[in-house]
Amino acid sequence: MAEVTFNDIIKPENLAYTKSKLMTNNVMHYCPGCGHGTAHQVLAEVLEEEDLQSRTVGITPVGCSVLMYNYIDVDFQEAAHGRAPALATAVKRLMPDKFVFTYQGDGDLAAIGTAETIHTCNRGENILMLFINNGIYGMTGGQMAPTTLDGMKSSTSPYGRNIATMGSPIKMADIVALLPGTCYVTRQSVNTAGGVRKLKRALKKAVQYQNEKRGTCFIEVVSNCPSGWKMTPVESNKWMEENMFPFYPLGDIKVPSEK
Amino acid sequence: MAKIKGAVVIDKERCKGCEVCVVTCPTQTLALAVEVNSKGYHFSYAAFPETCIGCANCAVVCPDGVITVYKVKVG
Numbered sequence: 001m002a003e004v005t006f007n008d009i010i011k012p013e014n015l016a017y018t019k020s021k022l023m024t025n026n027v028m029h030y031c032p033g034c035g036h037g038t039a040h041q042v043l044a045e046v047l048e049e050e051d052l053q054s055r056t057v058g059i060t061p062v063g064c065s066v067l068m069y070n071y072i073d074v075d076f077q078e079a080a081h082g083r084a085p086a087l088a089t090a091v092k093r094l095m096p097d098k099f100v101f102t103y104q105g106d107g108d109l110a111a112i113g114t115a116e117t118i119h120t121c122n123r124g125e126n127i128l129m130l131f132i133n134n135g136i137y138g139m140t141g142g143q144m145a146p147t148t149l150d151g152m153k154s155s156t157s158p159y160g161r162n163i164a165t166m167g168s169p170i171k172m173a174d175i176v177a178l179l180p181g182t183c184y185v186t187r188q189s190v191n192t193a194g195g196v197r198k199l200k201r202a203l204k205k206a207v208q209y210q211n212e213k214r215g216t217c218f219i220e221v222v223s224n225c226p227s228g229w230k231m232t233p234v235e236s237n238k239w240m241e242e243n244m245f246p247f248y249p250l251g252d253i254k255v256p257s258e259k
Numbered sequence: 260m261a262k263i264k265g266a267v268v269i270d271k272e273r274c275k276g277c278e279v280c281v282v283t284c285p286t287q288t289l290a291l292a293v294e295v296n297s298k299g300y301h302f303s304y305a306a307f308p309e310t311c312i313g314c315a316n317c318a319v320v321c322p323d324g325v326i327t328v329y330k331v332k333v334g
Contacts, residue, residue: 017315033279
């Protein structure tokens, strides 16, 4: 049998994977290896596969992902720092047939926006909250965030976070899981292909629960920040597996009972 | 037994050389190039294209969506 050449394989009918059509061709401003890019890709894939492009409104946060609307081709609204859940509440209540999601980092969701986050989850608004947790303020220069681990160095805790004076890191997903308004709370990662595929399944479940109007869905994505952590992307993923995952264990925290 | 042969196409101008695809590849097909693209990044390329199985792990973890994967059954 003749050898199959490269040009024989590169044909549209043999396509196994390409980036989602909802991703624009703009080059992302994220640092090399940043988990934000991967999270955007998965989100765009799910929105495309669930045919949600025309009825999605995304709420962008303040942080590295503030320019997210340049990369995913759906409607977006920019919120003030930390207020994405409040804005999402308004959008969802005014346009109940829209699929509304917020996309926030840990400085946005867990620090300045804690009140909005907790009360939105407590009210059980029918929105999807996507929380990217990299344990640091990435955009402003790697300052300590509420989710920074014990002993972890950042530009404002150069000797490592000291729990006695700076408090313990906050597990936001575990906190909102206690509230009656949330229906689905899970923690995922995007550092491996398996992790990305699991996140995709979680997002599809969340879309299903949103269509059924079952309450707030909260998906935490443990991510990396190679620039803020001062590591290469591969080192940062390894560091994340060794240090972040023991404190922020992956998996479902709250799943709704089947109807 | 039918074997699966894959091929990757990498948009080297958009690649930022983060190396995440290289470590995730189960068959060590990918590597970072010695030369750089116009932005100065050592872009990823298929160093051993004959070993590719088209699993798409590299494309799934790529933060910038630069990898397209094709696969075909042979034999």
